[in-house]
Amino acid sequence: MALPHELAPSVTGQLADLVLGIDSAFVSDDDLTKAETCFLDWCAVALAAVDDPIMRLMRNQAASEGGNPQARFLGSVQRGSAVQAALVNGVASHLYDYDDGASSIPGHPTVPVGSAVWALGEREGVAGRDVLIGLIAGIEVMCRLGRALKPNHYAAGWHASGTLGAIAAAAACSNLLKLDRQRTIWAIGLAACRSSGLKAVFGSSAKPLQLGHAAALGLQSADLAARGFDCASDVLEAEKGFLELHGSKFDADAIFKPLGHPLAIHEARFKRHAACFLTHASTEGALAFRRAHNIGPDQIAKIHIVGHPELKTVCGNWEPDGGLAFKFSAPMVVAAALSGIETGSLASFSETNARDPRLRALAAKVVIDTSDEFEQEESHLTFEMNDGQIFEIHGETARSAPTAELDQESLLPKVRALLRPLYGETGMEALITTFRELHNAARLPDIASNASHAAAE
Numbered sequence: 001m002a003l004p005h006e007l008a009p010s011v012t013g014q015l016a017d018l019v020l021g022i023d024s025a026f027v028s029d030d031d032l033t034k035a036e037t038c039f040l041d042w043c044a045v046a047l048a049a050v051d052d053p054i055m056r057l058m059r060n061q062a063a064s065e066g067g068n069p070q071a072r073f074l075g076s077v078q079r080g081s082a083v084q085a086a087l088v089n090g091v092a093s094h095l096y097d098y099d100d101g102a103s104s105i106p107g108h109p110t111v112p113v114g115s116a117v118w119a120l121g122e123r124e125g126v127a128g129r130d131v132l133i134g135l136i137a138g139i140e141v142m143c144r145l146g147r148a149l150k151p152n153h154y155a156a157g158w159h160a161s162g163t164l165g166a167i168a169a170a171a172a173c174s175n176l177l178k179l180d181r182q183r184t185i186w187a188i189g190l191a192a193c194r195s196s197g198l199k200a201v202f203g204s205s206a207k208p209l210q211l212g213h214a215a216a217l218g219l220q221s222a223d224l225a226a227r228g229f230d231c232a233s234d235v236l237e238a239e240k241g242f243l244e245l246h247g248s249k250f251d252a253d254a255i256f257k258p259l260g261h262p263l264a265i266h267e268a269r270f271k272r273h274a275a276c277f278l279t280h281a282s283t284e285g286a287l288a289f290r291r292a293h294n295i296g297p298d299q300i301a302k303i304h305i306v307g308h309p310e311l312k313t314v315c316g317n318w319e320p321d322g323g324l325a326f327k328f329s330a331p332m333v334v335a336a337a338l339s340g341i342e343t344g345s346l347a348s349f350s351e352t353n354a355r356d357p358r359l360r361a362l363a364a365k366v367v368i369d370t371s372d373e374f375e376q377e378e379s380h381l382t383f384e385m386n387d388g389q390i391f392e393i394h395g396e397t398a399r400s401a402p403t404a405e406l407d408q409e410s411l412l413p414k415v416r417a418l419l420r421p422l423y424g425e426t427g428m429e430a431l432i433t434t435f436r437e438l439h440n441a442a443r444l445p446d447i448a449s450n451a452s453h454a455a456a457e
Helices: 010-021 029-048 055-064 083-094 109-123 128-149 159-175 183-194 206-226 243-244 250-258 279-294 308-313 330-338 358-364 404-436
Strands: 301-305 364-368 376-387 388-395
Touching: 010 128, 010 159, 010 183, 010 358, 029 083, 029 109, 029 128, 029 404, 055 083, 083 109, 109 128, 109 159, 109 206, 128 159, 128 243, 128 250, 159 183, 159 206, 159 330, 183 206, 183 301, 243 364, 250 376, 279 301, 279 308, 279 376, 279 388, 301 330, 308 330, 308 364, 330 358
Parallel strands: 301 364
Antiparallel strands: 301 376, 376 388
């Protein structure tokens, strides 16, 4: 794919201009509230993973490397360099695949962008409002790149949360550091030329590692650019550059659309189910069927799901071999929902449930077909009963609330469920209030080891 000559070399420059255009005067209170909510969700899902063996491994790895204690590893007594914190917190906040998503990418915006800009904000000692604006700028870049490359980039096997996340993290950190246009262009290029991420690792711990890597890479790229480390100014749009190599089609309008409201951060959706976003529409359909009909799973003869092509490609696993793989099994998640298992609970996605013979027997009744006419957020389910009855349900991923404030309120039950076991009632509410007031904070809060079982190696 060669870009039209008249666009070169302006794509990277246009993204830099967007980054520079998102400042305190431009963002609205609604934008800031949405950004606070994204950070609250990000922190809650990261803290839930603090004692996971993978996170102990990550913190031990950072300790073995050494590093200036510039930023906190969320929920731990440990600190590391800002780049290390971006990596560790990025892995933590995506480890259980319960963080937010945006269909325009398609992928997870807050983990790579938020992990980078939060660690940088801690190191620099800046106000909460500046970090929120950095997040808003980074997500704007990520969603625009996602729309420009959709659907070919993701369909080709690239993990957009990692590839585009690194570029977006660099943009966010450039915004926070208030880099000039040339250095912002360099930062974007330094991230783009090194970004990576493959869907082939979905269902393993390498998936969250890719997002942590994107966060760390983006922060490092902005730091290098700030010091004067140069890069080609057209890495994205050059012949054989990022855009040509990462997608067979490119929609320039997505990049060059004038900056305006609503900003892309409002596309972020918060998960109601602790599984891959691609399973959510089918899960919602299964729950709707269960609410509408008093029919036990043993009365179901067949479940026919029609959804987006990626549903079968990414989540067409009928026999997951563990809890992480369970999250990427549409048949098993649907079986769990039909069986009354709480799909919003992290504990439900255990190795025991992944191998439960009753769930696997129900999952075996699921047939998945796909259609290009379906978006990732929708599916159609047909339930065939043993007695021949047929029921049809349209499933759709839960949408964001009409305003950022309502969106925040709707997220609180999930956040409380994740934080209550760690911080107790008083500590949990204090932490929630802290995030809801980030726009007024002179510095970022130290999300340290005030959990009763603080992680310490």
